[in-house]
Amino acid sequence: MAFAPAPVRAGGSEDLATLVNTFIGTRDEGNTFPGASAPFGMIQVSPTGSHYAGWRDGDERIRGFGRSYLSGAGCWEQGGQVSVLPVTGVIGPGGDFDTRNADSFDHRKYGARYRHDPDGGQAGYYRVRLTDYGGIDVEATALARAAAERYTWAPGAATGHVLVDVGQANEKHRVIGSEIRLVGDRAVEGKVTTLSFCGGHQYATWFRIEFDRPFASFGVWGQAGGTPGARYSMESEYEPFNGAWLSFDLAGARSVTATSAISHVDLEGARANLRAEAKRDGRLLTFDAMRGAAQQAWRDALSKVRVEGGSRDDRVVFYTALYHALLQPLTGSDADGRYRGYDDAIHVADGWTYHEFFSLWDTYRSQNQLLALLEPRRARDIGRSLLAIDAQGGWLPKWGYADFDTNTMTGDPVTPFLVDLWRYGALDGREDAAWAALRRNAWEVPPLLSRSEGRAGNAGYLRDGFVVFDRTFPAKGMDVDPHNGGSATLEYALADCALAQMADALGKHDDAAALRARGGNWRNVWDPALAEPESGFTGFPRPRLADGAWFTPPTGAYSPRSHYGFHEGTAWQYQWLVPQDVPGLARAMGGRDAMARRLDAFFAYDELLADPANAARKAWVGGAYSYYGQYRYNPNNEPTMHVPTLYSLVGQPWKTATVLHAVQTLFTNAPNGVTGNDDLGTMSAFYLFGAMGFSPLMPGSGRMLLHPPRFDRVTLELEGGRRLVVKADGARSPQPRYVASVALDGKPQAATWLPVERLMQGGKLEYMLSERPDPAGWGTRKEDIPPALCAAVDPAQSR
Structure with a gap:
């Protein structure tokens, strides 16, 4: 040519x-x-x-x-x-x-x-x-x-x-x-x-x-x-x-x-x-x-991230993932600073760049944190853009497309998204405006004539502690929260716990206490008696009707693998969406050991060990839109993105390493080399964190889970000329590698996690890896695990 x-x-x-x-x-x-x-x-x-x-x-x-x-x-x-x-x-x-x-x-x-x-x-x-x-x-x-x-x-x-x-x-x-x-x-x-x-x-x-x-x-x-x-x-x-x-x-x-x-x-x-x-x-x-x-x-x-080691294909996959993660949100203001707001009026971004196209239900889980870490100036403009949308349109968006909210997807993704930006310092000087917008979003519902849906399920949620499952509820777009009351409740509770962290830091202690209590609302959609004959497990989330009754389909039996009440997933996949209270979730499942056994079934863990190169494609959910009728891990969609980290939170960090190794086999240098829709760089960002050796835990917490990286050396260029170097000799292997020990700037790091503020200071994070896991080794003590941010309280206090 x-x-x-x-x-x-x-x-x-x-x-x-x-x-x-x-x-x-x-x-x-x-x-x-x-x-x-x-x-x-x-x-x-x-x-x-x-x-x-x-x-x-x-x-x-x-x-x-x-x-x-x-x-x-x-x-x-x-x-x-x-x-x-x-x-x-x-x-x-x-x-x-x-x-x-x-x-x-x-x-x-x-x-x-x-x-x-x-x-x-x-x-x-x-x-x-x-x-x-x-x-x-x-x-x-x-x-x-x-x-x-x-x-x-x-x-x-x-x-x-x-x-x-x-x-x-x-x-x-x-x-x-x-x-x-x-x-x-x-x-x-x-x-x-x-x-x-x-x-x-x-x-x-x-x-x-x-x-x-x-x-x-x-x-x-x-x-x-x-x-x-x-x-x-x-x-x-x-x-x-x-x-x-x-x-x-x-x-x-x-x-x-x-x-x-x-x-x-x-x-x-x-x-x-x-x-x-x-x-x-x-x-x-x-x-x-x-x-x-x-x-x-x-x-x-x-070049803000440099990797060493691995094959050329490994590096192509890594930098293509980084490329995909840096494409969105899009520049929205013209060269003269003008942009069209959500009020359809023309505004001017003076000295900053307005952004548009916010896939928040996806990006709040990984891509947002990656940008805040690598592109802090861009993250500040993104946060400012969302606050401008609130000021001009009256409400924060759910899925902002060009100059309007599509109301696509469910839950309350803008809250953990903005709280993470606050946690990473991207809302400095704008905390009051952000709090006002987020509080209104958490306690109110947009009026009927507003294009925004906000938390459309708030009426029941604030009254009863759960989003009512109601397929007849009128929607302003393709989706609305009551159509998926089970998953919406779990999303709201996670968002409430995230916002509680910000409220406490801003001195809003009464609101913080209420939000922490609402962070336990996941218990209100947990049916402890729901048993699944196929797996033998008992206790799953389940949607509830306006009178508080558990939803039951015409067949007379509710299956945790059914599509009722959960957005793009099943109760099997959404049962894990309680990162704010993993100890409480473990108790609901019968204890830490029982939760670990359920995780093993979810990931087909024995199959991953037997065939680490191929098992993920065979055992896990395969199709990009195969949301329903499933009980296994879905690497193609966001609701289960955080679940590999849960092993580390029940004292089995070597299993997190095994699962993340299997996930990485799905990202290849080929046209089918991403999992499901890449969702504006979200799945790519998920891969990148796994490859770099640390991943976000609960949104808004600022906590990063430590796990084996994919490359021998990863260097991140951070704001202010700081540099974070992640070193792990022998990281690239066809077999999983396990963490034997971790050192930060030469000092032993016993805990399985670090606050992101510490990582943002830069330094050297060094992993010693082993070919075999040690069930009594690094990260297995209870004191090595981060405490719950919103431990479960009595349901009567969560209303």
Whole structure:
């Protein structure tokens, strides 16, 4: 292929930008995108195929290259707007693109077959060969607010066309209305209004595309077909074909570069973003200059963690996971600081960057903590963005998409998310505003006319100590908490305990006491008499009705493996969501030994020992959406993400090591190399913590569990020039390795955990590893385990 060579780092060290493989996660519903983006970029350029999330490995054709994508989300309406495809052929009556028929411009028909090569997806750079239309090479790169594509037609092509499709996007992303206008002989701009994300709300994207050479001819298409020489077209959802073609004379040069920018504010925002990031002295950056800047931005971001040891594939997996974790949330404010708030008004972020697209139900469990550790300035802006959403929209979001709350997912994820930001220092100076927003969220319910749902189950929860299970409860989006009363109760109780930590630190002691008591509300959905014949275990969480009765299906028997009352999971999987009171959970299960036996059954522990390389794929939940009817660990989804750490909290840290080793076998240098939806970097962040040797325990606690890392040496560059080095000789092994001892700055570390504040100071964390576990060794004493943050109290006090 006739592409520019990849840049090479001086000294022969690995180039972290080119070590990334953006094709990881593009198969088996990982839902990552292979195209180009900057860290936390507003704009992405990536192919669109027939998959609902954009492009999937194996799609037959590329329909175009869109401007907007999310990485790893599970909802089906995700971006792809303003789709551009270079082609050849005759545009005219009876031609390859028949201007008499609007459906000649249907991207499902004109999409091109393609061929990728293995290094065509790097951090900040993407390339592909379209094998139709005589062969066309496409390259893409992106900065935070502007992107560029270079199209190179095959020798012999006299005329090349560029189709700009604004009437179609991803397979299920509804374009409600669109307009396009040709400006002069080098630019196209317009607006697209779409309905997005699991039946979400409408929002607008403005765009501008500038070309590095003039059009030889042009036209637009719409419901009436194609019109040569026309400069403007506007269509609705009911006339789905809308766009423009731009034709270039290829006699002098075979390549054309298209530079684009978008905005969620207005057209001037898109223009300003393009001027600010894609031009120097009024001239467009060359493609290679932008690529150089984009990939350097990624080198700077990725170099905040350095790993040594393992194979090259191991390092590709690690840095691709870090890449995925650093893609979101997206930059939301334009180059001039303007952004569109949740009140639909225009605001200005002066001296900071507003962010948008918050997958909080996912990211509060791992990705949030990773950003707070590695990107503290970004974390401060993220926290400030959420508080701006509260101030302008009246409530904190649940799943914030662009400038509205989709209310997708359940529970109260924003509370542990913000409390962790507070714990990591990212809310310094804004604690009072954060507390006011979080307290309102924890004690109240948004009014009916508010788009926000908040804690929709609060009425019953505050009165009775549990969220009533009610499938008839009206929802403002696709999900609402009473539809999943069992899991919502567990999520609320975890959030309450997290918020209690912040309340105490701020001197709100009465509220802290009430929240700690509510942290024990998990007991109110624990049915101690619920027995499962298949496993022999007794005692599971179970949804309750408004009168307090346990829910029973028409069959007359409630199964802990059923779908009733639990969001994307079962009672088997949600029974572990009590990190605030593991001793209480153990007592409910019959004691620590009984809890450990139940964990063994959950993880198929004996099978992991017998076949550590393959057992995880055979024994655990396999499908990305196989939520229900399950009793085993689900590595594809978030509710069980923390469960491997629970072994350490019942005095068996060697089993945590075994399970995390098995988890790591699921992350590979292949298109199916992530588990389930990557969920805006959440599953990748989970892998990264496991590979680095410490993982977050309960959200809001600031506690990090220690366990064997995957690499011999991991170096983290922290704020203020501090550095944390994690050392573990012989960490990479096909067999699990177990912790024999730990030292921090040369001093023995007997406890299985450390406060994150200590890790943030930097230093040297050194593991001595063993090939065999010691059931009486490191981390097995009760004093080695962190105390419960919200130990269970009498149920009468938890209302």
